[in-house]
Amino acid sequence: MTASEIPALDLVPKTDEVQKAKDFKSDQEVRWCPGCGDYAILAAVQSFLPSLGLRRENIVFVSGIGCSSRFPYYMDTYGLHSIHGRAPAIATGLSVSRPDLSVWVVTGDGDALSIGGNHLMHALRRNVNLKILLFNNRIYGLTKGQYSPTSEPGKITKSTPQGSVDHPFNPVSLALGAEASFVARTIDSDRRHLTEVLGAAAAHEGTALVEIYQNCNIFNDGAFEPLKDAGTKDSHLIRLQHGQPIRFGSEDERAVIRDNDGQIRTVDAETDGNVLVHDAHAEDPGVAFALSRLADTVSLDRTAIGIFRDVQRPSYDRLAREQLEQAGDPAGSTDLSDLIAGPDTWTVA
């Protein structure tokens, strides 16, 4: 699908020029640690954007603070590297006031879920036209390795020598609870899956939250290894496809089923026929939520990736714009004078 066929991008100007990934590379030297998962995501985004066919100057990346938030500097688009946690708020003002822009937010687990939790939650609820890429490495990288709100319980870090006692967030569950209209999860190293999810996010009207599992090879190396290792990934990963029965395992022997009592759970060998068919468009987020809860926080077994939810709801931007349009234009130049004069005036000669 090209941009001209995506209703969500109707108002963003298109280009006829053929774009290449390198058109989206800025002249800034990339300064992430060698081997960091951020490189793969950057490369994937740069190769993906040409497929949208949008004018480069109408794309904006807004970020907060953290390793991931350096992202805008490396993109040859417009970019704003803001302050810790506030990117969704800043991007909201930009998006609402500029419907001709495609606005992307790049954030991390600390940035989006800790210091900026409030803004993330409210952007999702409002359904502002933002594509939020949440790089989740389950650690604080830029401040050198403290546990984050997504770290597994008992995490031993510089700030938690005896292990953290915090219970972590599950970003997908959180987003679904915050009324998100689009929620997906993908993995830095799976370029094809990542690109697919980015495409669906871009096509979505309203907020799209994409959680990207990202390896921090310096402070939390191998955090997602069970989902990447050839020996374990097929047995651990549940790949959600809209309209498809949810089967997984190296031989597709495992499945997600709905119990007779309505409960969603996995079975290791399919016993009966009631394999759940994934419906990303379901109005009720209940099943998507249940799918997000299947994963084991520590072993990552039964981790679902893909698009959990993708439903249509008018964006905040659109509704706000409609009110603006309904208000009409000032009726001639006298309108401002009439406004400030009000109904009760008197004249002093």
Next chain:
Amino acid sequence: MKETQRRSDVVIRFAGDSGDGMQLTGDRFTSATASFGNDLSTLPDFPAEIRAPAGTLPGVSAFQIHFADHDIMTPGDAPDVLVAMNPAALKANIDDLSANGTVIVNTDEFTKRAVQKVGYEANPLEDGSLEKFSVHEIPLTSLTVGALESFDVTKKEAERAKNMFALGLLSWLYSRPVDQTRDFLTEKFGRKPEILAANLAALEAGWSFGETTEAFEVQYEVGKAALPAGVYRNITGNLALSYGLVAAAQRTGLGMFLGTYPITPASDILHELSRHKRFGITTFQAEDEIAGIGAALGAAYGGSIGVTTTSGPGLALKSETLGLATALELPLLVIDVQRGGPSTGLPTKTEQSDLLQAMFGRNGEAPVPIVAPQSPGDCFYAAIEAIRIATQYRTPVLLLSDGYLANGAEPWRIPDVESLPDLTVSFTTEPNDTDAKGEPVFHPFLRDPETLARPWAIPGTPGLEHRIGGIEKADVTGAISYDPDNHDYMVRTRQAKVDGIAHTIEPLSVDDPSGEADVLVLGWGSTYGPIAAACRKIRDSGLQVAQAHLRHLNPFPANTGEVLRQYRRVIIPEMNLGQLALLIRGKYLIDARAFNQVRGLPFRSEELVEVIRSEMLGESTTRFESLTEESLA
């Protein structure tokens, strides 16, 4: 026909329970007074609670209006007339009443229990404690209920109309027209004809009561004031500020985006602007103060006039984003309608205690220009000036209003909108530099040599794609830079840019009719009225005093030091503990004397007279408490 006496000015205070409609009563009386042609100034004073417990002192809501046949500067020090709707209102306000003042009390509310509830040992109407005043004991509630007997309203609804009875009575007493109030009620209660009829009848009954009863022997008249020619309206500070924003947006030719979070006493600006979408104004009620300024900054990045409104606690939350705006060098307007602090403080009362927060409340060297209006009507022009600075210099600007300006009202000469400054903004659309190979490039931090402003190139502009952010930027190119010399240069340049605004602001002017004063009273913000009134009184008594008032607090007008040094003594009255005084002393090494009050109320001009006079005559006074050498030692 009763006797009519002329008065040159009168101060009336309406006081009652929060639920008695005193603000509405005051507002209506004000409106009638304004259209009659008096000069006036008002001071609403209400509790933070929406409906504080009935009949208690904290629940008292009051509205004071000063009106005159000449130009006046303040809502008046002491009321000549107090309308007290219950014992709590009497107790909370009686000490302020001027000697020989008039009290109108609603005797229906003076039951034994109600009197005791507020701590009176005996009924003040009976124990002689009000002897020095002229007291009118009127059963306002029962008279109202009686007058509405034949109307199709409940007793409760009838009782509720007693404020209109009081308004009718006071309107008769001071010969105010009531047509406007009738129109207002018709609009307000248009859909409830019975309530409308009852209120109109109560208003009428109050008027006739004054006219016919023997309790009032004299009716008063206050003639029109000789104001400069023009078309006038009555306006509060928050309304004038809102209109200033609408006008400024129009003059820039850009859309306006207000990102904000509700907070007293600033919320009215949000309410007002949300009604004016047709002027291209988007209002966004954010999830918190931080998101409010964040969204405004995001919109500014996109080429809108970004505005956020708040009060002190909210400004504290906005600090980090304000610092970001300083680093990004984007236009942004932050409006702080100051209230009593610290913390939640006194949400509905006035104070000027955010000056230093506005000046310094950010990490790093983050200079932000500050503009402060001096009267309710001046809020209009201050908003325009703040947006001029923000757009011309690509900088966040702080506008410091306060609770007194926000809710206080005065007659305002309506400006010709065509005469307002042209604030047209042009975005950068072309490369502004050449690279080493001679190719055209865009450099986001290549500054205008005169203003030091950087280009405003908004997303959507082809060929100018660039990145900005809170990390220090290299001069000219805007690339990330940790270079020591570059940082030193950038910090100094951002400061120089803000300092340079002094070139485009009005010099500080001094009001000293005789030219012989050797004492100057310096103020800023809403203290203008009380200081001006005090200076007038001093001059009337044959002494000479000079007055100067700062509209720009950062930077100060270029001639400020020169002006201040011409005086033997500089006195700075402020509703804080000496914040401007600290800045003036620090910057100009002038031994300014600070006079400070933080009572949540504007200064009384009589008090200022006393303080200024004792300073002029060299009398020792204990009133200059802060910033003396001892206190600094």
